[in-house]
Amino acid sequence: MHGFANPARFLRIARWLMPLCMGAGLVVAVAALGWGLFVAPAERLQGETVRIVYLHVPAAWLGMAGWMSIAAASFAELVWRHPLAGIAARASAVPGAVFTGVCLVTGSLWGRPAWGTWWVWDGRLTSMLVLLFLYFGWMALSQASEAADGGQNKAPAIFGLVGAVNIPIIHYSVIWWNSQHQPPSITVGKSAMSGDFLYPLLFAMLGFTLVFAGCVLARMRAILADQQAEARLRRKARADVEAF
Amino acid sequence: MAGVLKAKHQRLVLLSLALVVLLAAGLLAAWALRNQASYFYVPSEIIAAPPEPDRAVRLGGMVENGSLRTAADGVTIMFAVQDGKARVPVTFKGIVPSLFVEGSGVVAEGRMRADGTFIADNLLAKHDENYVPREMQDMTMEQAEKVVRETK
Numbered sequence: 001m002h003g004f005a006n007p008a009r010f011l012r013i014a015r016w017l018m019p020l021c022m023g024a025g026l027v028v029a030v031a032a033l034g035w036g037l038f039v040a041p042a043e044r045l046q047g048e049t050v051r052i053v054y055l056h057v058p059a060a061w062l063g064m065a066g067w068m069s070i071a072a073a074s075f076a077e078l079v080w081r082h083p084l085a086g087i088a089a090r091a092s093a094v095p096g097a098v099f100t101g102v103c104l105v106t107g108s109l110w111g112r113p114a115w116g117t118w119w120v121w122d123g124r125l126t127s128m129l130v131l132l133f134l135y136f137g138w139m140a141l142s143q144a145s146e147a148a149d150g151g152q153n154k155a156p157a158i159f160g161l162v163g164a165v166n167i168p169i170i171h172y173s174v175i176w177w178n179s180q181h182q183p184p185s186i187t188v189g190k191s192a193m194s195g196d197f198l199y200p201l202l203f204a205m206l207g208f209t210l211v212f213a214g215c216v217l218a219r220m221r222a223i224l225a226d227q228q229a230e231a232r233l234r235r236k237a238r239a240d241v242e243a244f
Numbered sequence: 245m246a247g248v249l250k251a252k253h254q255r256l257v258l259l260s261l262a263l264v265v266l267l268a269a270g271l272l273a274a275w276a277l278r279n280q281a282s283y284f285y286v287p288s289e290i291i292a293a294p295p296e297p298d299r300a301v302r303l304g305g306m307v308e309n310g311s312l313r314t315a316a317d318g319v320t321i322m323f324a325v326q327d328g329k330a331r332v333p334v335t336f337k338g339i340v341p342s343l344f345v346e347g348s349g350v351v352a353e354g355r356m357r358a359d360g361t362f363i364a365d366n367l368l369a370k371h372d373e374n375y376v377p378r379e380m381q382d383m384t385m386e387q388a389e390k391v392v393r394e395t396k
Contacts, residue, residue, distance in 0.1 A: 041377035041378055042378050043375055043378070045345070045371060046343065053375075075259065075263075078255060080252055113342065114341075114371055115341060115368045116343075116368050122283035123282075123283065161263060162266060165269075166270075169270065169274055172274070176274060177277075177282045178286065178304055179282070179283045180283050180284075182349075182371055184373060185374070185375060192372075192373040192374045193374070194377055196377045197377070198375075
């Protein structure tokens with residue numbers, strides 16, 4: 001792990017890994033969406049509206065995975081003081097929040113035809129909305145603490161770990177509480193979903209996960225480049241002052 | 245002891261402990277909410293502890309097979325919601341969601357009348373976790389479930 005403590009080594013790997021993730025992810029995601037939208041059958045009760053699942057479920061998974069990445073990076077930052085951990089957390093926040101937003105919007109669009117309502121305040125929908133607000137709060141806090149002091153910013157890491165409590169709550173909300181949202185169709189080792197829907201869905205999840213990884217790597221490179229540019233400007237300013 | 249531990253091991257132990265405590269606190273809070281955070285009552289709960297007649301509540305369960313009738317006015321429907329242990333008769337006047345069919349899930353918003361009938365102001369369809377293509381719709385539920393099981 002600490003081999004990556006040197007950002008130069010990370011950057012060497014990210015340089016080819018990022019386009020690979022992004023390219024492969026886009027190909028797989030577009031193919032899976034094409035499969036889901038044009039080839040997969042309509043559902044017995046829901047008809048064509050079931051096709052929104054191929055965007056909704058990957059978005060929900062990545063919204064939650066984004067926060068799990070923030071939490072894991074926060075843990076690494078607090079325990080091992082890994083120099084890339086805070087950057088990884090900051091890089092995961094925006095893609096995670098975007099996917100959470102996509103999940104909420106597609107869920108709302110799906111809820112209208114399937115349930116007869118755009119929104120209900122049940123356990124699943126409410127906890128997912130809370131996750132979106134946690135992302136907003138986390139981004140604001142990490143930006144503020146970065147502006148305040150580049151070195152010691154433990155507050156976002158602690159927030160990242162505390163916010164992770166919401167993840168099992170989102171997952172179990174439909175199991176613990178009676179809710180409008182149905183219980184999970186796919187659990188470890190079995191699926192209540194016919195293979196006609198399951199396989200394009202799994203491919204869509206794989207594709208969007210690769211796209212997500214590509215986004216995180218790209219943002220990590222951008223943040224590192226920003227930091228290097230900043231450091232160079234500081235050095236230059238100092239040299240100018242000394243020369244003056 | 246702390247002197248023997250390296251600083252990063254100490255942080256690892258402390259942070260892991262803090263995480264376990266935090267997770268336990270979150271789960272306890274969720275456990276305490278288990279009754280309050282439910283979106284609806286199921287029929288057996290509403291019969292065991294009927295709400296006051298004018299309180300707005302939600303009733304959720306399965307639409308009992310063969311119970312759905314339309315009244316003479318053509319827009320009022322009557323059906324029963326059951327959860328396998330109890331059943332509650334429901335009356336609703338209005339447009340039903342397209343997924344509302346006998347044998348599938350429903351959430352009714354409304355109030356309990358003193359005679360034990362639930363007057364619904366709004367119906368929401370619930371769909372279950374099963375996704376079955378149209379080609380399988382002529383099979384019985386058991387056949388369809390078997391096909392779904394085989395594809396897992």
